[in-house]
Amino acid sequence: MTPEWTDDQPIYRQLRDKVVLGIMEGALAEGEPLPSVRSVAVDMQINPITASKAYQELVMEGLVEKRRGLGMFVVDGARDKLLEAERERFLMEEWPRIVETIERLGLNAEMLLNSSGKQ
Numbered sequence: 001m002t003p004e005w006t007d008d009q010p011i012y013r014q015l016r017d018k019v020v021l022g023i024m025e026g027a028l029a030e031g032e033p034l035p036s037v038r039s040v041a042v043d044m045q046i047n048p049i050t051a052s053k054a055y056q057e058l059v060m061e062g063l064v065e066k067r068r069g070l071g072m073f074v075v076d077g078a079r080d081k082l083l084e085a086e087r088e089r090f091l092m093e094e095w096p097r098i099v100e101t102i103e104r105l106g107l108n109a110e111m112l113l114n115s116s117g118k119q
Contacts, residue, residue, distance in 0.1 A: 011046055016058060019058060023063065023078050023082055030077070030078055033072065059072070064078070
């Protein structure tokens, strides 16, 4: 994870999103411990309270569990849960806009399949 932050949302939320992305991409495997709050705070150059708040959100979402004396761990099924939610969000929010653009431009399936990113 890189300590790059934007001004569009709170840092704890951006850290939460970085961890979620790590889980979805498999960089953080199920059952694997998360880095400690202190090490994240140092590495990401943020306040430990900010890191703790991000981790607490992940716990509340059921993606991470706190094991007393051991730290935070990615729960089993977290990746599948995130992928399902992301698929749902894509289909409900992004896909309708894409379909609208395809229709507006007069594209069809064959044109889209043959383009495969070529310009």
